[in-house]
Amino acid sequence: MADHCFGGNWTTDKLERVRKYLEAYMTIFSGNERARKLTPIYVDAFAGTGYRTPASQPPPDNPLFPELEEPETEAFLKGSARIALEVEPPFKRYLFIERDPERAKELEKLANEFRIKGHDIEVVETDANQYLIQWCHRNDWRYARAAVFLDPYGMQVSWDLIEALGQTQAVDLWLLFPLGMAVNRLLTRNQPPTGAWAHALTRMFGTNGWEKAFYAHHTQMTLFGKEEEYYTKEADLNMIGRFFIERLQTAFYKVAENPLALRNSCNNPLYLLCFASGNPKGSETAIKIAQHILST
Ligand SMILES: C[S@@+](CC[C@H](N)C(=O)[O-])C[C@H]1O[C@@H](n2cnc3c(N)ncnc32)[C@H](O)[C@@H]1O
Numbered sequence: 001m002a003d004h005c006f007g008g009n010w011t012t013d014k015l016e017r018v019r020k021y022l023e024a025y026m027t028i029f030s031g032n033e034r035a036r037k038l039t040p041i042y043v044d045a046f047a048g049t050g051y052r053t054p055a056s057q058p059p060p061d062n063p064l065f066p067e068l069e070e071p072e073t074e075a076f077l078k079g080s081a082r083i084a085l086e087v088e089p090p091f092k093r094y095l096f097i098e099r100d101p102e103r104a105k106e107l108e109k110l111a112n113e114f115r116i117k118g119h120d121i122e123v124v125e126t127d128a129n130q131y132l133i134q135w136c137h138r139n140d141w142r143y144a145r146a147a148v149f150l151d152p153y154g155m156q157v158s159w160d161l162i163e164a165l166g167q168t169q170a171v172d173l174w175l176l177f178p179l180g181m182a183v184n185r186l187l188t189r190n191q192p193p194t195g196a197w198a199h200a201l202t203r204m205f206g207t208n209g210w211e212k213a214f215y216a217h218h219t220q221m222t223l224f225g226k227e228e229e230y231y232t233k234e235a236d237l238n239m240i241g242r243f244f245i246e247r248l249q250t251a252f253y254k255v256a257e258n259p260l261a262l263r264n265s266c267n268n269p270l271y272l273l274c275f276a277s278g279n280p281k282g283s284e285t286a287i288k289i290a291q292h293i294l295s296t
């Protein structure tokens with residue numbers, strides 16, 4: 001087995017909430033005569049291996065691509081792919097995307113275990129952003145609905161993908177937003193970031209409006225009568241989270257108002273677990289269920 005080590009207790013909490021939603025989603029789907037004519041698909045676009053093992057290394061100090069968090073206390077835990085495959089009633093189709101070849105191999109093994117039981121599973125070893133955008137355009141959404149889970153370590157999700165998912169009007173999205181894990185760390189104190197860091201923020205928010213939203217621009221006279229410019233960072237974690245939820249609202253029909261901050265053992269918020277629903281007819285129920293799951 002290729003070890004896949006990440007997360008802490010907040011990971012278990014996150015996955016349990018997503019599991020609850022998937023179960024409610026499929027229960028409602030199977031009980032509704034009109035919905036039964038549609039194909040329900042589960043998509044895990046940063047799928048990992050299907051299992052988790054204890055973390056053994058400290059996280060590297062790179063806010064753009066944080067790879068690991070605090071160690072697990074349990075020896076072997078189910079990852080999102082296996083959790084989704086065990087949901088009853090099952091989805092009609094499953095799509096797992098994973099960029100890492102070793103992890104994709106593990107997913108294939110998991111898929112084979114469930115194919116024997118009749119599950120229709122596709123494992124794709126590639127970059128999730130590019131592949132899923134094309135996939136959104138390829139599907140005929142008159143006949144399908146999808147529950148999509150985007151669970152990256154850091155800022156790997158691009159806004160283009162979020163927009164494409166919203167445009168289908170057929171996707172319910174669970175998304176891990178790297179609030180304290182990456183975004184807040186990129187927002188440097190004395191002036192807005194530039195270069196690769198600014199680019200990463202714009203790619204994830206889909207706008208460079210974060211700069212105006214998160215920084216105040218000041219001018220003052222120096223002792224020598226020259227005008228001097230400086231910035232102050234105004235954004236705190238609440239403001240950053242709110243900004244992202246407002247961005248999601250531009251792409252999806254409805255967005256849960258109570259995203260959940262997932263905190264490490266020092267009580268620092270690492271991620272925001274967000275939910276958005278794209279289908280105009282189904283979104284009211286979807287949001288009600290998701291908001292309940294996020295608040296309990
Ligand atoms: C936090 S892990 C996912 C864990 C998984 N949801 C679970 O519960 O088992 C993130 C995964 O995304 C993969 N990944 C990172 N960037 C990617 C990309 N651009 N496209 C596809 N997979 C990617 C990593 O290799 C890693 O396995």
